[in-house]
Amino acid sequence: MVDLTVDLGKFKIANPVMTASGTFGYGFEYKDYYDLRELGAVVVKGIAVKPSHGNPTPRVAEVAGGMLNAIGLQGPGVDKFLHGAEYMPFLRQSGATVIVNIWGKSIEEYCEVAARLDAESEGIAALEINISCPNVKEGGIAFGTDLKLAHKVVSEIRKVTSLPLITKLSPNVTCIADFARAVAAAGSDMVSLINTLTGMAINIETRRSYIANITGGLSGPAIKPVAVRMVYEVARAVEIPVIGMGGIMTGEDAVEFLLAGADAVAVGTAIFVDPYAPLKVIKGIQEYLERHGCKSVGEIVGAMEKP
Amino acid sequence: MKTGEIVSNRVLQDEYYEVKFYAPEICRKTRAGQFVHVKIENLKDRILRRPFSISDVSGDGVLTVVYKRVGKGTEALSTLPAGTVCNLLGPLGNPYSPPDNEEFPVIVAGGYGSAATYLIAKNSPGKGILLLGARSKNDLILIDKFTAAGFEVRTSTDDGSQGHKGFVTELVDRVIEENKDKKIRFYACGPTPMLLALAKMLQDRGCNDAELSLDHLMCCGVGACFACVVKVRADNEDGWRYARTCKEGPVFKASEVYTGE
Numbered sequence: 001m002v003d004l005t006v007d008l009g010k011f012k013i014a015n016p017v018m019t020a021s022g023t024f025g026y027g028f029e030y031k032d033y034y035d036l037r038e039l040g041a042v043v044v045k046g047i048a049v050k051p052s053h054g055n056p057t058p059r060v061a062e063v064a065g066g067m068l069n070a071i072g073l074q075g076p077g078v079d080k081f082l083h084g085a086e087y088m089p090f091l092r093q094s095g096a097t098v099i100v101n102i103w104g105k106s107i108e109e110y111c112e113v114a115a116r117l118d119a120e121s122e123g124i125a126a127l128e129i130n131i132s133c134p135n136v137k138e139g140g141i142a143f144g145t146d147l148k149l150a151h152k153v154v155s156e157i158r159k160v161t162s163l164p165l166i167t168k169l170s171p172n173v174t175c176i177a178d179f180a181r182a183v184a185a186a187g188s189d190m191v192s193l194i195n196t197l198t199g200m201a202i203n204i205e206t207r208r209s210y211i212a213n214i215t216g217g218l219s220g221p222a223i224k225p226v227a228v229r230m231v232y233e234v235a236r237a238v239e240i241p242v243i244g245m246g247g248i249m250t251g252e253d254a255v256e257f258l259l260a261g262a263d264a265v266a267v268g269t270a271i272f273v274d275p276y277a278p279l280k281v282i283k284g285i286q287e288y289l290e291r292h293g294c295k296s297v298g299e300i301v302g303a304m305e306k307p
Numbered sequence: 308m309k310t311g312e313i314v315s316n317r318v319l320q321d322e323y324y325e326v327k328f329y330a331p332e333i334c335r336k337t338r339a340g341q342f343v344h345v346k347i348e349n350l351k352d353r354i355l356r357r358p359f360s361i362s363d364v365s366g367d368g369v370l371t372v373v374y375k376r377v378g379k380g381t382e383a384l385s386t387l388p389a390g391t392v393c394n395l396l397g398p399l400g401n402p403y404s405p406p407d408n409e410e411f412p413v414i415v416a417g418g419y420g421s422a423a424t425y426l427i428a429k430n431s432p433g434k435g436i437l438l439l440g441a442r443s444k445n446d447l448i449l450i451d452k453f454t455a456a457g458f459e460v461r462t463s464t465d466d467g468s469q470g471h472k473g474f475v476t477e478l479v480d481r482v483i484e485e486n487k488d489k490k491i492r493f494y495a496c497g498p499t500p501m502l503l504a505l506a507k508m509l510q511d512r513g514c515n516d517a518e519l520s521l522d523h524l525m526c527c528g529v530g531a532c533f534a535c536v537v538k539v540r541a542d543n544e545d546g547w548r549y550a551r552t553c554k555e556g557p558v559f560k561a562s563e564v565y566t567g568e
Contacts, residue, residue: 023532025529029529029531029554045531051543054549057523057537058524060526062354064352064353065352066354067354067526074533271531273355275396275527
């Protein structure tokens with residue numbers, strides 16, 4: 001029997017598969033499909049201090065091997081998230097391991113939302129700091145593409161919460177390992193990567209971008225090789241646990257990330273194709289481990305052979 | 308037969324097709340106005356599902372979708388032969404509230420909006436009227452089915468090739484005038500500009516319980532991704548908020564639709 005549990009230092013998860021923020025709503029949307037406790041963790045869509053409309057439409061465009069999105073972090077705000085029936089109260093009751101993704105337009109806003117969640121942290125396993133959303137003008141990626149700001153935002157959040165912190169890194173930088181080192185030094189307990197790659201697609205008949213925001217974040221199988229490479233680089237650069245994601249559609253895809261050095265993985269765009277994708281990925285990892293005579297997930301983490 | 312298996316897939320008229328899936332469980336649950344999210348199997352490098360209004364369901368588990376060939380997805384779908392098995396999610400979305408015995412249903416449909424509203428007519432306890440507008444007479448579809456369901460059909464076309472020359476919304480006031488003595492209940496589906504114009508019109512005439520089916524480019528289909536949003540009225544400083552058509556719609560009350568900029 002294979003042991004699928006993963007020890008992420010600050011907390012344990014039942015299996016290595018999470019949902020990527022922004023692709024699983026607040027969990028509530030999938031409650032009729034399966035028991036959320038079957039997932040390693042549910043990572044909810046980004047939460048800010050205030051409610052946010054998000055970007056104008058169209059917000060998505062399908063491209064070869066994936067999609068572009070510029071949703072722009074539409075969300076209920078932290079008050080409604082903590083007390084609205086279909087958000088945190090539902091998640092607490094579901095028994096799922098919950099990771100809350102947070103964002104802000106300023107360091108003060110990041111700290112405020114982190115402090116608010118810290119004050120009512122029952123049922124919250126960790127916070128994931130989003131410093132990598134490419135689709136909002138203020139905040140988000142501005143913090144994720146500047147080493148000093150990345151360090152600053154994480155170290156300030158560290159002061160206001162004792163919850164485990166995961167920092168979600170942007171791939172839209174020259175050396176992602178530098179950012180992993182910076183946020184680890186600032187007190188991040190883990191890193192997750194990659195967020196989407198900034199992209200564009202133009203309708204040549206109308207000569208307009210397919211997306212109202214003009215640029216969007218590319219996700220899906222198209223980005224997987226980039227994501228695997230970045231996870232490989234980050235896992236060699238830092239000691240803290242690494243959560244890998246980017247185009248995972250199957251258990252085999254997830255195993256690539258684990259071999260590259262990820263301690264756990266997240267499934268994102270694949271959920272839009274098939275709500276059951278995360279469960280299929282868990283099963284696929286288990287089958288791989290059995291086929292290779294492994295007793296635990298940890299045995300294949302970073303177990304890539306030299307060329 | 309397997310669930311999701313295509314029973315038939317044929318040209319209805321011009322660029323319009325009709326595909327029938329074997330899907331007994333979805334058929335049993337379906338109510339007028341809901342949709343099914345289809346994974347089209349031969350889409351090569353495109354991976355996302357395509358949402359389609361459920362046009363009809365039968366007691367023996369056959370689900371009908373009427374679609375127009377407009378892009379890569381529908382083009383690929385149009386080539387799938389009977390026997391192909393597709394993964395279907397559904398029924399999704401909130402349905403129309405069916406008309407009761409007292410109500411006189413008036414359906415306003417633009418283009419293939421008639422496909423999304425046919426089940427209202429089929430299940431209606433009383434007869435009603437379909438106002439159907441399209442670009443040209445070749446785009447007017449399912450008239451015979453509505454007629455068979457006992458509905459009177461009045462048409463409009465942009466080019467005047469059949470019925471009234473102009474917009475379908477221009478037919479609305481006469482219907483209200485002619486049926487003053489009845490309790491009219493409006494239902495609508497069609498292109499967004501038409502629906503916004505209609506919503507404004509119906510709001511002005513006090514028909515706030517009218518129900519309109521809105522949509523936008525959809526992705527997950529279950530409310531998780533926030534791609535398919537439209538503006539609805541809200542009690543906040545802007546007066547509107549973005550609502551997910553897949554989860555909070557696609558059917559909205561006319562009074563909810565935000566018709567400002």
